[in-house]
Amino acid sequence: MKIEKIEVTVFKSTSKKVNDTDGHTHPGPEHEVEEAVLAITDDEGNSGYSFGSPEALRPYIIENFVKKVFLGEDPLDREKLWINLAKWQRGSGANLTDRSLAISEMALWDLVGRAQNTSVWKMLGGYRDKVLAYGSTMCGDEINGGLATPEDYGNFAEWMVKRGYKAIKLHTWMPPVSWAPSVKMDIKACAAVREAVGQDFPLMLDANHWYSRMEALELGKGIQELGYYWYEEPMDEHSTESYRWLASQLDIPIIGPEYAYGKHHTRAEWIASKACDIVRVGVADVGGIGPSIKCAHLAESFNMDCEVHGGGPGNLAVIGGISNTTWYERGLLHPFIDYDEIPNHLNRIIDPMDGDGYIPMPDLPGLGEDINFDYIDDHIASRH
Numbered sequence: 091m092k093i094e095k096i097e098v099t100v101f102k103s104t105s106k107k108v109n110d111t112d113g114h115t116h117p118g119p120e121h122e123v124e125e126a127v128l129a130i131t132d133d134e135g136n137s138g139y140s141f142g143s144p145e146a147l148r149p150y151i152i153e154n155f156v157k158k159v160f161l162g163e164d165p166l167d168r169e170k171l172w173i174n175l176a177k178w179q180r181g182s183g184a185n186l187t188d189r190s191l192a193i194s195e196m197a198l199w200d201l202v203g204r205a206q207n208t209s210v211w212k213m214l215g216g217y218r219d220k221v222l223a224y225g226s227t228m229c230g231d232e233i234n235g236g237l238a239t240p241e242d243y244g245n246f247a248e249w250m251v252k253r254g255y256k257a258i259k260l261h262t263w264m265p266p267v268s269w270a271p272s273v274k275m276d277i278k279a280c281a282a283v284r285e286a287v288g289q290d291f292p293l294m295l296d297a298n299h300w301y302s303r304m305e306a307l308e309l310g311k312g313i314q315e316l317g318y319y320w321y322e323e324p325m326d327e328h329s330t331e332s333y334r335w336l337a338s339q340l341d342i343p344i345i346g347p348e349y350a351y352g353k354h355h356t357r358a359e360w361i362a363s364k365a366c367d368i369v370r371v372g373v374a375d376v377g378g379i380g381p382s383i384k385c386a387h388l389a390e391s392f393n394m395d396c397e398v399h400g401g402g403p404g405n406l407a408v409i410g411g412i413s414n415t416t417w418y419e420r421g422l423l424h425p426f427i428d429y430d431e432i433p434n435h436l437n438r439i440i441d442p443m444d445g446d447g448y449i450p451m452p453d454l455p456g457l458g459e460d461i462n463f464d465y466i467d468d469h470i471a472s473r474h
């Protein structure tokens with residue numbers, strides 16, 4: 091097998107989500123957006139696909155890095171190709187991001203899985219054929235009946251329990267919400283949700299990411315008292331020492347890092363520094379499926395759980411292949427968003443959840459996405 095063709099198709103789609111000035115996603119009016127799919131094809135006619143933003147797959151990235159490293163190579167040699175592409179990051183002037191790296195690497199996994207008629211989660215180890223989901227809310231807002239008050243969070247939590255979720259994670263209020271961030275309001279929302287779901291229901295908090303140490307400690311003590319299961323990213327993660335300081339004073343498990351750069355190296359530093367109790371990894375955060383597996387196995391070697399950030403086919407495959415994880419992050423959820431609505435470019439969603447809160451591992455080969463190629467072909471904006 092030899093990689094012969096690498097092509098990005100940018101296509102028009104629609105979205106009912108908008109970003110605020112700080113980049114957080116909220117419900118909004120339906121509007122046109124552009125999305126992109128990377129297709130990698132070998133000399134035997136096998137193709138693999140991976141979706142991303144047109145920006146992450148722009149011609150500069152594909153021509154200067156992905157094609158240079160991948161063309162003419164065997165798609166089975168994923169570790170070699172990933173390392174060779176990752177090495178380009180240093181000299182790329184910060185253009186080649188972990189996200190672009192992840193999309194490119196995942197197309198290789200998809201190609202090989204499709205060629206061998208095997209699911210990627212099976213190729214990674216086939217540890218489980220289903221996983222429990224936690225409902226992960228959008229950040230708080232100021233929308234009437236949305237997630238504007240602690241009571242809104244409590245009401246939405248009740249709905250999520252009825253829908254079948256067996257755990258819930260809150261993202262609370264962050265700027266540009268007019269009065270945010272507020273430790274006191276975060277604790278009120280967490281208390282309202284605890285009240286709504288009862289004492290034994292697993293709850294997690296992912297709050298404002300730029301609290302000071304003292305604010306993070308106050309919030310941590312508050313949700314510790316409410317019996318929360320984990321505490322996620324209350325401060326800038328690039329200060330490992332701040333997390334070591336926080337973890338040393340709290341009993342509630344600290345999970346991380348999620349956003350901090352450095353892939354598996356950063357996870358190793360956090361473990362060695364005792365900055366976290368549970369390791370965090372996501373395919374888009376560390377540059378793909380291969381490096382996510384390194385992080386999960388690193389955590390396993392220290393008898394630590396590794397909980398996966400974000401949904402989608404890559405993260406789901408990682409969860410299917412490892413033993414030391416419990417949850418799939420399903421979201422982001424909001425009272426005004428129908429998460430189960432099928433995106434235009436798919437024939438079905440990758441993560442349908444049953445009434446008991448389980449998501450089955452995909453039954454299709456590769457990453458398991460049931461792609462609506464007709465829709466994409468009918469809505470092409472550009473190709474490169």
Ligand code: MG
Pocket residue numbers: 296322323348399
């Ligand atoms: Mg998070």
